[in-house]
Amino acid sequence: MENTGGSSGGLLSRLTGGEEEDELDTAHTTNRITSLVRKAALGRLTLPCEIEGTERALLVMAGPPKYLNRKGIERGRKWLEEQTGSMEVRGGDYPVPGANFVAGVILLSGVNNVPRIKELQQVAIEAQDNIEDIRDESDENLDELVNDDDDELESLF
Numbered sequence: 394m395e396n397t398g399g400s401s402g403g404l405l406s407r408l409t410g411g412e413e414e415d416e417l418d419t420a421h422t423t424n425r426i427t428s429l430v431r432k433a434a435l436g437r438l439t440l441p442c443e444i445e446g447t448e449r450a451l452l453v454m455a456g457p458p459k460y461l462n463r464k465g466i467e468r469g470r471k472w473l474e475e476q477t478g479s480m481e482v483r484g485g486d487y488p489v490p491g492a493n494f495v496a497g498v499i500l501l502s503g504v505n506n507v508p509r510i511k512e513l514q515q516v517a518i519e520a521q522d523n524i525e526d527i528r529d530e531s532d533e534n535l536d537e538l539v540n541d542d543d544d545e546l547e548s549l550f
Contacts (some may be wrong), residue, residue: 419462419464422460422461422462422465423462423464423465423468424465425460425465425495426454426461426462426465426466426468426469426495426497427465427468427469427472429454429469429495429496429497430452430454430469430470430472430473430497430499431469431472432497433497433498433499434473434476434499440504440507440509441507441508441509442501442504442506442507442508442509443504443505443506443507444476444477444501444504445476445477445478445506446477446478446504446505446506447477447478447479447501447502447503447504447505448479448481448502448503448504449479449481449482449483449501449502449503450473450474450477450479450481450482450483450499450500450501450502451482451483451484451485451499451500451502452466452469452470452473452482452483452484452485452497452498452499453484453485453486453487453497453498453500454466454469454484454485454486454487454495454496454497455486455487455488455489455492455494455495455496455497455498456488456489456492456494456495456496457488457489457490457491457492457493457495458488458490460495461486461488461495463486466484466485466486467484469484469497470482470483470484473499477501
């Protein structure tokens with residue numbers, strides 16, 4: 394980021410051409426990227442799940458090239474490795490010249506602990522059990538409708 398507030402740097406930064414400002418920017422972009430990675434992984438996921446035990450992951454950062462700090466992406470990737478317990482975490486960037494945002498996307502593969510999937514599996518098991526009961530009841534109702542054992546129905550002809 395550029396300093397738009399005049400010369401707020403010290404004498405050394407003015408003499409060296411602002412190298413300390415560049416280091417500050419590098420630290421800031423690194424922290425921003427790692428923060429975005431954490432928000433993406435721990436925030437609201439498309440499919441809520443526990444990321445521990447994930448087999449593989451992909452991290453892609455997008456934004457203006459000057460804000461896509463390789464060190465930040467690498468730190469985010471390492472943090473994701475620690476959280477997932479997987480050594481198969483890939484990372485990369487997608488430079489978008491002229492963009493006014495920095496964004497992160499995480500794709501998880503081989504996720505094991507997904508509460509919603511477990512709920513759907515339980516519903517499916519219950520539905521299978523209920524289908525057999527419904528079929529038996531339907532067969533009984535059809536048999537009652539077709540057969541008149543008590544001769545309660547009068548013949549139409």
